Amino acid sequence: MALVDRKLFGPGPGNPYPEATSALGQPLLGHLDPVFLSLMDETCDRLRTVWGTTNARTIPLSATGSAGMEASFVNTVSDGDVVVVAVNGLFGQRMCDVAARCGAEVVPVEHEWGAPVDVDRVLSAHPSPKVVAAVHAETSTGVRSDIAALGAGKGDALLLVDAVTSIAGIELRADDWGIDVGYAGTQKCLGVAPGLAPFTINDRAFARRVEKPQSWYLDLGLLGGYVGEASGSGGRTYHHTAPTAMVASLHAGLGRILEEGLENVWARHAEAGRLLQSGLLEMGLELFAQEGSRLPELTTVKVPDGVDSAAVRKILLERHGIEIGAGAGAYAATVWRIGLMGHNARPDAALLALAALADALAEVGWKP
Amino acid sequence: MALVDRKLFGPGPGNPYPEATSALGQPLLGHLDPVFLSLMDETCDRLRTVWGTTNARTIPLSATGSAGMEASFVNTVSDGDVVVVAVNGLFGQRMCDVAARCGAEVVPVEHEWGAPVDVDRVLSAHPSPKVVAAVHAETSTGVRSDIAALGAGKGDALLLVDAVTSIAGIELRADDWGIDVGYAGTQKCLGVAPGLAPFTINDRAFARRVEKPQSWYLDLGLLGGYVGEASGSGGRTYHHTAPTAMVASLHAGLGRILEEGLENVWARHAEAGRLLQSGLLEMGLELFAQEGSRLPELTTVKVPDGVDSAAVRKILLERHGIEIGAGAGAYAATVWRIGLMGHNARPDAALLALAALADALAEVGWKP
Numbered sequence: 010m011a012l013v014d015r016k017l018f019g020p021g022p023g024n025p026y027p028e029a030t031s032a033l034g035q036p037l038l039g040h041l042d043p044v045f046l047s048l049m050d051e052t053c054d055r056l057r058t059v060w061g062t063t064n065a066r067t068i069p070l071s072a073t074g075s076a077g078m079e080a081s082f083v084n085t086v087s088d089g090d091v092v093v094v095a096v097n098g099l100f101g102q103r104m105c106d107v108a109a110r111c112g113a114e115v116v117p118v119e120h121e122w123g124a125p126v127d128v129d130r131v132l133s134a135h136p137s138p139k140v141v142a143a144v145h146a147e148t149s150t151g152v153r154s155d156i157a158a159l160g161a162g163k164g165d166a167l168l169l170v171d172a173v174t175s176i177a178g179i180e181l182r183a184d185d186w187g188i189d190v191g192y193a194g195t196q197k198c199l200g201v202a203p204g205l206a207p208f209t210i211n212d213r214a215f216a217r218r219v220e221k222p223q224s225w226y227l228d229l230g231l232l233g234g235y236v237g238e239a240s241g242s243g244g245r246t247y248h249h250t251a252p253t254a255m256v257a258s259l260h261a262g263l264g265r266i267l268e269e270g271l272e273n274v275w276a277r278h279a280e281a282g283r284l285l286q287s288g289l290l291e292m293g294l295e296l297f298a299q300e301g302s303r304l305p306e307l308t309t310v311k312v313p314d315g316v317d318s319a320a321v322r323k324i325l326l327e328r329h330g331i332e333i334g335a336g337a338g339a340y341a342a343t344v345w346r347i348g349l350m351g352h353n354a355r356p357d358a359a360l361l362a363l364a365a366l367a368d369a370l371a372e373v374g375w376k377p
Numbered sequence: 378m379a380l381v382d383r384k385l386f387g388p389g390p391g392n393p394y395p396e397a398t399s400a401l402g403q404p405l406l407g408h409l410d411p412v413f414l415s416l417m418d419e420t421c422d423r424l425r426t427v428w429g430t431t432n433a434r435t436i437p438l439s440a441t442g443s444a445g446m447e448a449s450f451v452n453t454v455s456d457g458d459v460v461v462v463a464v465n466g467l468f469g470q471r472m473c474d475v476a477a478r479c480g481a482e483v484v485p486v487e488h489e490w491g492a493p494v495d496v497d498r499v500l501s502a503h504p505s506p507k508v509v510a511a512v513h514a515e516t517s518t519g520v521r522s523d524i525a526a527l528g529a530g531k532g533d534a535l536l537l538v539d540a541v542t543s544i545a546g547i548e549l550r551a552d553d554w555g556i557d558v559g560y561a562g563t564q565k566c567l568g569v570a571p572g573l574a575p576f577t578i579n580d581r582a583f584a585r586r587v588e589k590p591q592s593w594y595l596d597l598g599l600l601g602g603y604v605g606e607a608s609g610s611g612g613r614t615y616h617h618t619a620p621t622a623m624v625a626s627l628h629a630g631l632g633r634i635l636e637e638g639l640e641n642v643w644a645r646h647a648e649a650g651r652l653l654q655s656g657l658l659e660m661g662l663e664l665f666a667q668e669g670s671r672l673p674e675l676t677t678v679k680v681p682d683g684v685d686s687a688a689v690r691k692i693l694l695e696r697h698g699i700e701i702g703a704g705a706g707a708y709a710a711t712v713w714r715i716g717l718m719g720h721n722a723r724p725d726a727a728l729l730a731l732a733a734l735a736d737a738l739a740e741v742g743w744k745p
Contacts, residue, residue: 014404022405022407024404030401030405033402033622034401037392038381039385039700041387042381043694071440071444072441072444073617073618073619075617076617079593110590110591111591204623221478223592250390250564251441252570252571254401254623255572
């Protein structure tokens with residue numbers, strides 16, 4: 010099959026950092042090789058930095074970000090537990106489904122898509138939930154919500170946060186903000202191919218975990234024998250075969266980020282997003298996400314009236330090799346999602362996205 | 378971190394086929410890119426060939442082989458269902474745990490480790506199980522069991538088979554043998570890095586599936602919208618972000634296998650295993666797996682009396698860059714596992730494993 014070289018400017022995956030791609034081609038290591046175990050330990054350390062946590066139990070789960078969501082719920086929620094979910098997009102909706110499969114009494118707090126989470130409504134939705142769950146950066150709408158405020162008001166509840174599209178892209182401080190359980194993905198601002206779910210859980214949540222969760226694969230009690238908890242003890246228990254190539258790639262991607270400096274990486278995402286969003290507005294397009302809550306790394310823009318969303322995306326893909334995303338859910342045909350994440354969070358990528366979109370819009374006859 | 382180049386002669390992962398490694402370094406594709414969707418479809422076709430099936434629902438699950446086990450049970454077993462499990466090693470034991478977490482009434486049929494599954498005992502263990510489960514090639518013991526005989530006698534039960542260490546290494550004919558649900562891993566004889574679980578389920582099992590399984594991530598009803606069932610219809614539903622780099626690598630590894638010819642690949646594994654096992658016997662070592670049921674791709678050998686298993690493995694790793702496996706479970710210190718799988722199923726690898734083991738045994742002072 011001929012190589013196809015895309016600019017991945019959709020909602021993810023983005024183009025990985027070159028260091029992350031190079032690592033995939035290195036000789037494979039066994040999952041119990043001492044060299045690999047050191048690399049895994051260092052990967053967990055690096056993940057702690059991007060999560061903003063000191064949690065011992067910070068690991069890359071061996072599946073994609075959606076499995077991180079599942080791991081978060083199956084390890085903390087069992088029959089009859091009350092789970093308040095802030096729903097302001099597709100991933101909040103999904104949390105309700107996943108929590109319900111754990112037997113939770115789900116209390117969804119619905120929001121208009123495009124708006125951030127209303128912290129007061131979420132915190133007053135139930136007097137004593139076991140878990141309050143929210144999405145930090147909604148991939149479906151391009152909206153950022155205030156996790157720190159949820160953490161400050163959570164009371165006795167555990168705060169469970171989706172950081173799939175925020176990690177290593179915008180400010181994220183799990184410990185300072187009171188996040189008890191968090192999951193992410195590798196294929197967004199971390200700049201690594203999809204396939205792993207960076208996960209973190211603090212002692213408070215671990216102490217209240219489900220002793221024998223319905224998932225064997227994602228059972229943190231079993232996983233602890235292989236990573237994290239066993240560090241330094243010399244004893245590692247086999248649980249499953251870690252995806253060693255992907256872990257090596259994550260290790261390298263994180264190395265690139267920390268070498269640049271995490272706050273510099275955040276600033277680079279902010280600048281690329283600012284360039285893109287101001288350019289889109291100058292072109293006469295409208296942004297979808299509410300002003301003041303727009304993610305720099307993932308921009309949602311309204312498809313202009315009379316323009317065929319798919320036709321424009323096809324021109325971008327076929328003429329320019331650029332992938333952007335359709336909208337999600339009810340907005341599939343009326344919103345585009347443009348991601349400048351990880352390696353793509355650069356001014357030149359922003360300019361290229363703008364120029365190519367202008368070209369495609371002209372091609373379909375749109376005038377502002 | 379300096380590159381370390383190992384010969385992975387343990388129970389897996391093995392060294393990938395070069396084609397599979399090269400594919401990991403190719404430009405990343407998005408999971409909804411038409412080029413990627415074609416590649417995914419072709420990957421599923423190729424998987425059908427190595428499974429020996431025409432099942433439409435034949436897909437690479439986005440997690441490792443152990444998640445394939447979990448997917449098999451959560452989609453077929455719910456509260457109170459009777460599951461007969463043939464237990465002749467670690468992975469049969471694990472099946473019992475995973476099935477129990479689905480609420481199954483588990484009927485384990487215990488065997489001595491090193492022996493193949495006793496088909497008559499398994500089939501007579503319960504008059505009307507919903508599922509009969511067995512491991513085709515026990516990675517913990519190096520033993521092959523007769524799946525065709527289980528299929529011939531299964532009656533109304535669904536036959537659920539672990540093919541993690543058999544797929545693309547020894548004869549496997551899912552449809553001819555009556556396998557209803559099967560899972561595998563990529564890191565053994567398929568010659569690809571760990572990270573995906575090739576999975577297949579036939580119409581008979583799919584019709585009897587759990588409508589809303591406890592796992593959202595592994596829910597076949599949801600997964601069907603993205604792969605397999607939607608093929609040709611043009612409509613693909615987003616479920617989760619497929620690990621596109623790993624799928625491209627699997628596609629390439631399968632391409633290599635099918636170019637060589639599946640039966641030729643089986644013959645290559647048989648020959649490498651024969652060379653290794655006859656060489657070990659000539660050295661005066663004893664094999665662990667019962668004669669007549671020995672896997673060519675994974676050889677279990679008894680650690681000679683008075684020899685420190687770990688010391689020998691350390692010499693192999695540090696002097697020769699060769700990884701072999703310790704034993705599993707109660708045999709951790711008394712058995713070695715030597716895998717010649719996928720790209721390593723070659724005469725030169727067999728000779729090297731023998732020569733290096735002889736050197737290490739001499740180093741620790743062992744004489745036959």
